[in-house]
Amino acid sequence: MSMDKSAIEAIQAAQTVADLTLALKDAELKTPLAAVPDNFRLSSLEQYLPGRCRYRGTMETVALDDFTNYCEEFSAAGAACFVDPQKMTARSIFNLGDIVEPGHADFSAKLSLVKTAEYSALLDINGSRSNQKTMAEFLEDYQDSIVCYAADGEAIPNSKAIAAVRRLTIEASRREDHESQDFKASRSALESIEARSEHGLPAGFRFECTPYNGLNIRSFELRLSVLTGGDAPSLIARIKRLEAQQEEMGRELQEKLASAFSGTDIKTYIGSFAA
Template identity: 45%
Template structure:
């Protein structure tokens, strides 16, 4: 304790003046703690005012953190999270059970997916949009194998094994210009292909000119009729109906051994139709509980 005329080199101590006119010497740590406490209280008041008034913004110091106490509450403030499934029925069951006012389902037909935004809210009371249900159907094994082989060079052995392996899980039908070919004959034709290389030269000699023309042709044949198209029928996704894909067969004769290529005709059209079928399935399963829209939804920051 010193006289009030006494000067001090510490500016922090000079700020605390007692009523009796005397100045007390207080440690800097105590003053810093008081300032932090007042600052924290001011932050708390600002946050409370922002919440009550609905402004949603408050001026805070850089070194002050806001802590969420929700983990210590008896219950969460609101539901949030993402439920994911590959099947329409559980997707619709969860979405209808937890849908809040304004909820909607968005079906992305191009990517064969659907998302239910359960807390989308309304124009007057928009939600946080972080409680969702996600539907992502899984491709069946026969459809996955079909997409894997589409447009790729295959040896005779590889294509024959593909026909044998998936003939039991997918219905295969073989055709050429003369009509349908039995599975056994088609398989035998694929396993045994003969490549014939024919060359023809025309030569013409004139008194003042000469003309020579060469024609070369390559022909693939087999003892059995070679199929030119394959009808491949399977369920592309678990909840979708069976679908028939028409595959065109091409024989590449450039190498020592022939290669074969299967290409799906109008694959893009199939994808579009399957997307529309998925949207109808979701709409039927939802049963009018919320709107079902074609498209996707993303939350803006």
């Protein structure tokens, strides 16, 4: 009796599954696998076991202390921490392994520092045009963190600086020069506009705050200028050397993590890692 094509294929599939099952058994894998007759793909049976075959997953936090404590608890040989100073984030991979014995790199912890309210407010006002009311309210809200100073660097009481911002006087002057000769005539005009305040307008101020929870307090220098071109004066505060400050904060984060992990197997690097 002859067999049709489908019967022959079914017998071949059954034999192939039996051979694959025997091969998987001989391999002594930590994760149980079964061969199923669906294009002979391999399916994991881990989900049917009482527990996982190995520990893995990602822990995420915004707290520096919780991040370091968790990393210290799961520190292992071959673990590494990668710090991104631009984003103020860090990622520790515990089962990274090495070149000889590489790991799966799927057990990690991620730190994402969040700006404090004071630092966020400072960045919001940096470089933006503010009217007198907005700038005065900013100085009032954060006066405990602010020290205003005049053009010569002498400190100005905050109450006096706020009053100066609230009450500005715009003075305009114009000068014209005329010249007439036999064959030509010329005319030039020079107009100047100056903002003044009877209370003494500050040239800038220092703003002290903790930029990110877990980092040290920093002092930011701001230059204050007045624009007089519109219907009402506008004020602009700009942070001096902001990019340099941000680079220093990134290095500070890396140094704090390196110090926290000094007694562990975790090594710290500036950069990122993708498996």
